[in-house]
Amino acid sequence: MMHDIPLAWMLALSATVFVIGVVGVLVRRNALVIFMSIELMLNAGNLAFVAFSRALGSLDGQVFVFFVMTVAAAEVAVGLAIIVNVFRLKETIYVDEINLLKG
């Protein structure tokens, strides 16, 4: 079995996925893609939880993962609704064409 995959490797994978997510958020223009990148970051977090849960022999981490996934689902619902409305308003979902936050 994969008993002896070290914790460090799993954390490294988690970190890699997280950074991919961060870079995705920063460089992509499409709001949907940015959204997916955020999901990547969340799931990188989940991966780290699971890894620690296994390494420490505790179920607490796995419980947290459920919470994170719930929150992520709710966030998607709200986020997508925003995106749909922005699209109706501006006819674009490219974030560099949306600068409503400037006072």
Added chain:
Amino acid sequence: MLALIPALPLAAVAVNLILGDRLGRRGTAFLACGAVFASFVLAALSVIHLASLPPGARTMVADVYTWMRVGDFKVDVAFLLDPLSSVMVLVVTGVGFLIHLYSVGYMAHDASFRRFFLYLNLFMFAMLTLVLAKNFLVMFVGWEGVGLCSYLLIGFWMDRPSAARAGMKAFVVNRIGDFGFLLGMLTLFAWTGSLDYERVFAAAPIVFHPGTLAITFATLALLLGATGKSAQIPLYTWLPDAMEGPTPVSALIHAATMVTAGVYMVARCHILFTMAPFSLETVAVIGAATALFAATIGVAQNDIKRVLAYSTVSQLGYMFFACGVGAFGAGIFHLMTHAFFKALLFLGAGSVIHALSGEQDMRKMGGLASRLPWTHGVMLVACVAIAGIPPFAGFFSKDEILSAAFASGHYGVWVAGLLGAVLTAFYMFRLYFLTFRGSSRLTHEAEHHLHESPAVMVAPLVVLAALSVVGGFVGLPFQEGGRRLTTLEGGAALERWLAPVFGEGGAAGASHAVPHLSFTTEWALIAVSVAAAAFGIAMASRAYAKAAGEPIAEKAPRLYGLLEHKYWIDELYDTIAVRPIRALGDVLWRFWDEKIVDGTVNGVAYVVEWASAVLRVFQTGFVGTYALFLTLGVAALIAHYLVR
């Protein structure tokens, strides 16, 4: 009832303001004159009631309400009628009513008729508050009020720059005096803990030792206030310029009533002044100096109202030195007779000016005696009265002042007063001869419009003329209870009336120290002062009765120039006071205010503006940029914790 005396003119002001032009000219005139007349009637009734009381208990008090109460300190809005204020209140309302009546005719063609009576009634309110006040603070309210009204009325024709300037000058010069009054008042409060006349005067002999620095300082400060209001050296310069106002105003405010407020105040505080011999000496010296000094200037003025203005300054000087030699009663007596004949002179001059369509230069008058018979008659009476020829009013009061000065041993003051009397007779008859006698020097235009004034103006003149004739008789010695009359002093009706205020003994303070003069000396003094007046009149008659030019100017041009330019005192003040203060103001304005104060405020604004310009760069409105900064921030935090 007492409170109604000042309240009625104030009510008239309110009605005038509320109804405005709906009143119409007749309504305005009736309202204004009616209110003052009602005040006069009330004042007369009050004084009659006062006279019915025994001499020792002749005070009436009206507490209106408590103005403020701080611990033990309490100030009431309260009025006091005692023999001293009764004289003032009768003069103010009586002469004031006559002048109101006269103004109806004089201002008939003025566009701001209503505003004029508004100010005039407001003045009456303030003046009556001043004389009827029961404590220093209420007096100060009236004091400031009359100052304000004086300013408003001098600058009544504010479209004339000279009038606006004169108003401002009067206001600023009076402020210096008011500062003195305030300082004196606060000093008294600091020592006695009260502002009520009765309590201050009762406490003064206990808390002050006679002649100490504190009481001298307090009285000198009060004196400064009095010199401002009553146009004495060194603060007299505003009064001649105040002649820019309408002539009834000059008569009411700048001759008969307001300018006597200083004398009244000194007389009111006679207890304090007699405790400070140095201050009393100063009052006498200032008064005598002003009496003589202003009289010399009056000799060389050509504007009919300016002659009268300097004459007023000079006569106020007499009142001051009367107080200064301790003869407060004589000062008040002269105040009263002066109010009659000087109001008459001003109103007569106003009548002349009115007849000549606004001409005030005596060099363009002459020969008016037959053309303006009524005005001529009353002016002659007034000139004789002020010159001091018996039995006219001015003789009695002036003689009483001069003999008080002589009796108290102030021979220098007496000589100055006597010289002043000669000059008074001289310039008054110079005015008379230049205006009414000689050949006509009228311009063709003025000649054409020449007319005697309407009855509403002549009637007050006649009443005032009558008062100028008989007004002095209240100073006549009278026999009481069959007592044989051995001296001309001490028995006069007015002084007996004032005795409860100024202390028993008739001639007030003077009698404390000085024995009464002998019968012979009295008569000798009277002869001297009448001779002085007669000499002045004779000189004026010789010089001006037929002259076309200006004899003094021909004989002594340099002296005349000096007098005509009023000793260059205005210029002197301009150099030593006005300009340095303006320069200081300029520095404070251009450097301190504009650079330091404004600089600080603007500097703060500049810093905020610069900082926001920098920060604005970071606010792009793009989510990506914000996310980038967020990430960089988190990365920096992580780096920080890792490195640490």
